[in-house]
Amino acid sequence: MASAELSFAQSLNRRKNLPSFRNARERFFSPFECWLILRGVKTLAVRMEQHDRSGRKVADYLSKHKKVQKVFYPGLPDHPQHELAKRQMSGFGSMIAFETGSLAERQQDAAQGARLLPGRVAGRSRDSDLASRHR
Numbered sequence: 001m002a003s004a005e006l007s008f009a010q011s012l013n014r015r016k017n018l019p020s021f022r023n024a025r026e027r028f029f030s031p032f033e034c035w036l037i038l039r040g041v042k043t044l045a046v047r048m049e050q051h052d053r054s055g056r057k058v059a060d061y062l063s064k065h066k067k068v069q070k071v072f073y074p075g076l077p078d079h080p081q082h083e084l085a086k087r088q089m090s091g092f093g094s095m096i097a098f099e100t101g102s103l104a105e106r107q108q109d110a111a112q113g114a115r116l117l118p119g120r121v122a123g124r125s126r127d128s129d130l131a132s133r134h135r
Helices: 002-017 021-025 031-064 082-088 103-116 126-133
Strands: 070-072 097-099
Touching: 031 070
Parallel strands: none
Antiparallel strands: 070 097
């Protein structure tokens, strides 16, 4: 019995520290805030359609890129959950994840690319050399 009373007292103390829902219900928006909300709601459908189109284009591009090993996007036909996503959603959105291989491979590619850049000597460019001479 004592433990139940103690836990009830602890829950009351926790509630005192939380913001009251009553205060949230009494929140009034300014006219400007209302206008912003209405404007956002009016354009929401158009923005979501554009998200979907852009997501499909980016996922398609990434799936064909030679340095991308795997693309995780339910809008691609080879995604394991593509059929389920097609049944459940009217669009696939723009959330995309992809893999490019190991970090060691990417570091090697970056180092190779840095060696191919003209005018680079030990991390300095020709422009920075010229700027330091004319100070």
